Amino acid sequence: MNTQVSSATVSPTSTPLADVHAALGASFTDFAGWQMPLRYASDLAEHKAVRERAGVFDLSHMGEIRVTGPEAGAALDAALVGRASTMPIGRAAYGMLVDHEGGIVDDLVTYRLGEQEFLVVANAANVEPVVVAIADRCRPFDVHVADETARWALVAVQGPASVAILGPLVDVDLDALGYYRSASATLRDVPVLLARTGYTGEDGFEVFAPVEHAVTVWDALLSAAREHGGVPAGLACRDTLRLEAGMPLYGHELTRETSPFAAGLGRVVKLDKDPGPVGLEALRRLAEVAPARVLVGLKGSGRRAPRAGYAVVSDGNPVGEVTSGALSPTLGYPVAMAYVDAALSAPGTALAVDVRGSELPVEVVALPFYRRER
Structure with missing residues (x-):
């Protein structure tokens, strides 16, 4: 038809x-x-x-x-x-x-x-x-x-x-x-x-x-x-x-250069469809290989917030990039989402964000930052 x-x-x-x-x-x-x-x-x-x-x-x-x-x-x-x-x-x-x-x-x-x-x-x-x-x-x-x-x-x-x-x-x-x-x-x-x-x-x-x-x-x-x-x-x-709710924004956390698996959204991909959509074979290959970088939450301190495009660093070496960041009005401290090296993605990992030449300490945390009471 x-x-x-x-x-x-x-x-x-x-x-x-x-x-x-x-x-x-x-x-x-x-x-x-x-x-x-x-x-x-x-x-x-x-x-x-x-x-x-x-x-x-x-x-x-x-x-x-x-x-x-x-x-x-x-x-x-x-x-x-x-x-x-x-x-x-x-x-x-x-x-x-x-x-x-x-x-x-x-x-x-x-x-x-x-x-x-x-x-x-x-x-x-x-x-x-x-x-x-x-x-x-x-x-x-x-x-x-x-x-x-x-x-x-x-x-x-x-x-x-x-x-x-x-x-x-x-x-x-x-x-x-x-x-x-x-x-x-x-x-x-x-x-x-x-x-x-x-x-x-x-x-x-x-x-x-x-x-x-x-x-x-x-x-x-x-x-x-x-x-x-x-x-x-x-x-x-x-x-x-x-x-705050850990929801991705297209153009920031999601782009043509990112896969659903790196973004932590593999759950929405149905790999067993036959026939499947355009890109299904590529998705099947991506699902079998751990992403080099994955999306995480970052928690800061003070009042300075990481912003999109800022480098995430460890021991002075770049290990990722901030995709979204702000001072959380609800929580009262800086929060950000970032893609970081998978080896450094565990909650509790201490990292830093390069803010115009100064390193702002941050900690990897699980997303979301905020969850409403049900």
Whole structure:
């Protein structure tokens, strides 16, 4: 069968909520070609609100690719490293798309919406290569691949008050909607896809809404969040939240030069698929050889934080590189993720980070740095 491929209009540089963010006093930054709210008032205040109450995020820069048809599950088995064909309806799965050498093209979340319908959510910077790759790999199957990025707004509510905030607004029993599950819902008369997923280390939900209803959904969620002490939250605090939770960011911890095994994500790779996706043979070879460098957490002291690109050293010799780092608002000390020589990756190992010629002592620790109480 020949795969049918369609695309929505080219994604804009501003999300459908840009005017709302401006009215809220947001500072903007260019992220993957999108003008995104970096912060509204204070990075630290927004971070703290998410950890203690709730934050509302605009994630409409993310890409949505819909795959439908009689062979949709088998097609995604051939495109991605996971096994979409065995996912129950209503479940979501974290996974990846890799290249012929096993390098990571993007990390993705796939939602099974129906027997013959899936939604793949890609990082904003990688929407085009992901759409091209999925369409190409699905070509032998009876499926339709559609880039629907421009059709959807995505608003997230993250934090311990998320259920209390969202519950009265939707016609879904949130207590019955488990982690990494999704359901169709209605929010203020708007049909939405509601998913219990997120990127902060807290409980929370992501709400996919038709772009023409973006403001209605945002206003409803933010108004309800404020009743529980919640705030609008920008990309700056989202980065420190995901770092504390040990969640990788594409372009930092994940690239085409890194494999899922070096990143500690081999669990999402299904090596026994036959036929398998592009890159499966390379992944099988990589799985048999211990990576030279692996991703670890680093804990510092004081107030100076390692930053991406800084060298990790041992006895003055370079042994790795920091991929993300910040002073943790929750923990009160510097944290970082880094790729280091596998022989030096055990928790408790004493290393240092070269910060402009000065060596900042750090200790290897297990990820994540922060784990919410359940």
